[in-house]
Amino acid sequence: MTTSAAAPSLPILDLSRLDAGAEEAEAFRAQLREVTHEYGFFYLTGHGVPADLIERVMTTSRAFFNLPEDDKMAIENLQSPHFRGYTRVGGELTQGKVDWREQIDIGPERAALELTPDSADYLRLEGPNQWPVTLPALEEVMTSWREELNAVALRLMQAWALSLGADEHVFDEAFAVKPSTLIKIVRYPGKSDPTPRQGVGAHKDSGVLTLLFVEPGKGGLQVEKDGEWIDAPPLDGAFVVNIGELLEVATDGYLKATVHRVISPLIGDDRISIPFFYSPALDATIPVLTLPEELHAPGITVDPENPIFTTYGENSLKSRMRAHPDVAAIHHADLLK
Numbered sequence: 344m345t346t347s348a349a350a351p352s353l354p355i356l357d358l359s360r361l362d363a364g365a366e367e368a369e370a371f372r373a374q375l376r377e378v379t380h381e382y383g384f385f386y387l388t389g390h391g392v393p394a395d396l397i398e399r400v401m402t403t404s405r406a407f408f409n410l411p412e413d414d415k416m417a418i419e420n421l422q423s424p425h426f427r428g429y430t431r432v433g434g435e436l437t438q439g440k441v442d443w444r445e446q447i448d449i450g451p452e453r454a455a456l457e458l459t460p461d462s463a464d465y466l467r468l469e470g471p472n473q474w475p476v477t478l479p480a481l482e483e484v485m486t487s488w489r490e491e492l493n494a495v496a497l498r499l500m501q502a503w504a505l506s507l508g509a510d511e512h513v514f515d516e517a518f519a520v521k522p523s524t525l526i527k528i529v530r531y532p533g534k535s536d537p538t539p540r541q542g543v544g545a546h547k548d549s550g551v552l553t554l555l556f557v558e559p560g561k562g563g564l565q566v567e568k569d570g571e572w573i574d575a576p577p578l579d580g581a582f583v584v585n586i587g588e589l590l591e592v593a594t595d596g597y598l599k600a601t602v603h604r605v606i607s608p609l610i611g612d613d614r615i616s617i618p619f620f621y622s623p624a625l626d627a628t629i630p631v632l633t634l635p636e637e638l639h640a641p642g643i644t645v646d647p648e649n650p651i652f653t654t655y656g657e658n659s660l661k662s663r664m665r666a667h668p669d670v671a672a673i674h675h676a677d678l679l680k
Contacts, residue, residue, distance in 0.1 A: 356375060379598050385585075390581075393491075396487060401615065404617060417476070418475055453469055453471065488526065547603075549658040553586075553620050556619075563614055565603060586599075589622065592629055625656035
């Protein structure tokens, strides 16, 4: 697969068109359907997330990575059976290869469940976060971030539903009570290697959709399109949005989860990236839509190495176990058998 400097950039969609009258809203929904069928990725403007909140999120994220190493390691994810907390540089895998990044994983703030031998394995993912004691602002700002992005994501889900000939609220039930959001605050440190280094390897997201905010001016994200890699540098004030495997399931393959990767910056630079993964409750099964005949759903991707499960928790546990085998070995050794 080659990287093409001449490849087209990702499309740009303006969410505020949903509030500009029936005709504009319908045009937005048609564009949303077409763009996600063709690319699976796009830039989202007009989302309404306050600029001052975006600034606080970026500033507080940078402050987290500037903490002393001991403060970060005090919340290392090896302590969490729920795969929450800090991961040191080189502590996560994609496709079995080391990702050159450090990060903190933040899910919904919930108590761990009391499980029995008959409980579904994926319910082990439910549980509390780990927060740095020396940076209390992180919990406050990321809670606000989750609330804002939940609202944006739900608007997109309702727009997709209408664009695909379904009821606007067909997806609401799966997300209404206990959505399985995951926020990653990621820092890609610079590398001295003259050749590109894997910041995060080529992969598809396991949930429904991802809202990604990248530090302004910092490139590295690449999206696979027709055998080439399209560069997707940050667009001022915009989110990069991509669909995950469960939206592929919901549309019987009409919308495809798209392969993407991140190339690490060179020495002397770094990059902060904050993906927000929006998914239904762990035990929810995503509704499968009956599409209009003209949309020609081809069926979901069949890959024995990466099966797609209809119940979100199974998809999520698959992803977590592969990405963090060290956490799995400590807390879930029985599942590795």
